[in-house]
Amino acid sequence: MNITPKVECVAMTQDLARLPGKTKRPLALRLNQALVTYGVSYISFIxxxxxxxxxxxxxxxxxxxxxxxxxxxxxxxxxxxxxxxxxxxxxxxxxxxxxxxxxxxxxxxxxxxxxxxxxxxxxxxxxxxxxxxxxxxxxxxxxxxxxxxxxxxxxxxxxxxxxxxxxxxxxxxxxxxxxxxxxxxxxxxxEELIVHYPLDIPNSRHLLFTEGLPSLTSIELGNFSSISSDLLLSADRLTALTLNGLWVSGLSPENFSNLLSHLTSLTHLTLIGEPVDYVRSRDIPVVELPLLQTMILKPGPNISRTYMPTIFRAIRAPALRELVLDFHTATSSRDLQSLVDKLNRGAPPFPSVRLLTLCSRFMAYDGWHALAHAFSGITTLSVSKCIVNQLMGFLSCAGRRDAFPNLRTLLFDDMQFEWSLLLQLLQIREAAGMPVREVKMRGFGKHAQSELVGKLVTSLATYTPVVIGWT
Known part of the structure; x- marks a missing residue:
């Protein structure tokens, strides 16, 4: 019986897999020679x-x-x-x-x-x-x-x-x-509908007709000035909603609340820019989202002073676990001062939040103070690289060493920060009975084997049992 070259090579490969380690070499050499002789590639065995x-x-x-x-x-x-x-x-x-x-x-x-x-x-x-x-x-x-x-x-x-x-x-x-x-x-x-278009084109009246979308689970809209209050009446499977726009062409507060009130299965909400026109409204309706687990807020430059505080006041989310505040595009800290004032004075808006992510170029002391007051129950805090040192300085100062008492995990966007501040912070938290148990840094993996980073990790482990990792 004639055996084709490929079949013969496959048989040799199977025999090779069954042999113990030290006895593989002779058969491996024969297999390699057969591949060269017959012109068969290794990848053809896959x-x-x-x-x-x-x-x-x-x-x-x-x-x-x-x-x-x-x-x-x-x-x-x-x-x-x-x-x-x-x-x-x-x-x-x-x-x-x-x-x-x-x-x-x-x-x-x-x-x-x-x-x-x-x-x-x-x-x-x-x-x-x-x-x-x-x-x-x-x-x-x-x-x-x-x-x-x-x-x-x-x-x-x-x-x-x-x-x-x-x-x-x-x-x-x-x-x-x-x-x-x-x-x-x-x-x-x-399941997912994503629509982007210029803000000066009123397409929004055409966007959502639930008669044809019974299984819709995710929608992203770019302009919604004409969305009426009776939309999405039957969208009970919608789980993710993203709104992106400016207040001049955004939803009225009434339409925004009516829209959300019908989304009983909503678990993820993302608001980019200033998609709700709170500027021209004094009567702000409040809506409860019982299943909302993640909310992402990314205000644009020159946002109105009323927008962020009103969002926090207009949405109730008893099951919210993750809150992302992305302030990278905000032009200055003055744009967010109204939110800071609101958080400092009012009751915590989302007491169920356990993971807080903060992206910003700068955060003043009163901003950290406001966040510590509003989100005292968080167990994980993620911050962007520009404000890592500011965070550690705030948590290490004598008057705020009890901030975020349940904090156990820190996530950093980068490993370029003052490691001495991190060591000081970990020692202070350990001594106060509120130890940080895990620190993760993006990009740490490629430097983890370097001598310098090895010494830093060793010194950290000497003072406190913290796990150093990366994302």
Whole structure:
């Protein structure tokens, strides 16, 4: 019986795996010689199941990099090679494996002036699996809703919306015909809808029609001046909501509260910029979100003095565990002074919070004092690199050594800070009976084996049993 070279090599590989360590060498040399003789590559031995896992992780990592880059320029999307296409072009074997994986072809990218054949190729290869569709484009001349290319892409989206899991529409143009089409076509599998568009274009009246979105779980909106109070009445599965805008085109407080009051399953809320128009309203309705676990607040530059304090007053979240305050884009500490004053004077707004994340370029002493008063129950505090030393100085000063009494974990964005301050802080907390047990730093991993960092970690362990790690 004739044995093919590849079968023979596979058999030798299996025998090699069963042999104990010291007896592998002769067979390994024979196997290597056979590979050279027959021209067989090591990678051809990978089972299809393992190859599929490699394909999935490769595509997943590439998409994650694209999402984190936050670049939505159509040209970059065109020039960037799609990983699944590259994998399918390596060899006939890899191509057969890739074509047998419908989930590999569910990420549909759409943009103006696109080759429709490529879109149809992905739709065919996805074989009816749930789709992630992204429409990105910039239209500089005329009205895109009358552009045949725009209408073609809108038709593609609407004709496949019934098997769409995630839809993102991002462009510097209005797209009312596309959004208006959602009123007439059911989208039973849609979990996430992300819409970005210029603040001066009133698209928001077209955005949400719950008759067609019974399974909606995540929505991101960029402008919502025309959202009416009766939206989302049946969106009882919505779990994540992101609002991004300016108060001049934002929701009225009444519509904002009415919107949230119907989201009984909401667990994540993100507010970017100043999406609620509290500036022109005195009667602020209060809404309770019983299942909200995470809230992210990222105010923009030159926010009104009423916005942040009113958000804290208008939302009640008894189950809130994580609060992120991102003040990086705030122009100065004066923009946040009203919030600091409110936190200093009032009762703690979210006593259930256990993880507080603070991103800022500067935090004054009274700001730390206000946070310590408002969030005394936190067990984990994460701060950006610009304010690490300020935090440690605040916690080490004689008058505030009892701040955050339950604090057990510190998370830092960077390892570039005064290590002597950290050592002092850990000693003070240990002596006061409120020890910090864990310190994590982003980027620490690549320096963990250096001699200097080794000495610092050793000195820390000498004084207090703290775990030093990285994220």
């Amino acid at each position: 089972p299809n199941e393992l190859l599929e896992m490699i394909f999935v992780e490769t595509v997943k990592a590439t998409r994650a990099d694209e999402d984190s880059s936050s670049s939505c320029v159509p040209t970059s999307l065109r020039l960037r090679p799609r990983p699944e296409l590259l994998l399918a072009s390596v060899s006939q074997h890899w191509r057969a494996v890739a074509l047998g994986m419908p989930l590999l072809w569910t990420d549909i990218r759409l943009f103006l002036r696109q080759n429709v054949d490529l879109v149809n190729l992905y739709l065919t290869r996805s074989q009816g699996q749930l789709l992630d569709m992204r429409f990105t484009g910039i239209h500089n001349q005329g009205l895109p809703e009358f552009d045949p290319d725009y209408l073609r892409i809108s038709c593609i989206i609407l004709s496949h919306i019934h098997v769409c899991r995630r839809l993102e529409v991002h462009g510097a143009f209005p797209f009312p015909k596309l959004l208006d089409g959602f009123k007439h076509i059911r989208a039973p599998m849609l």
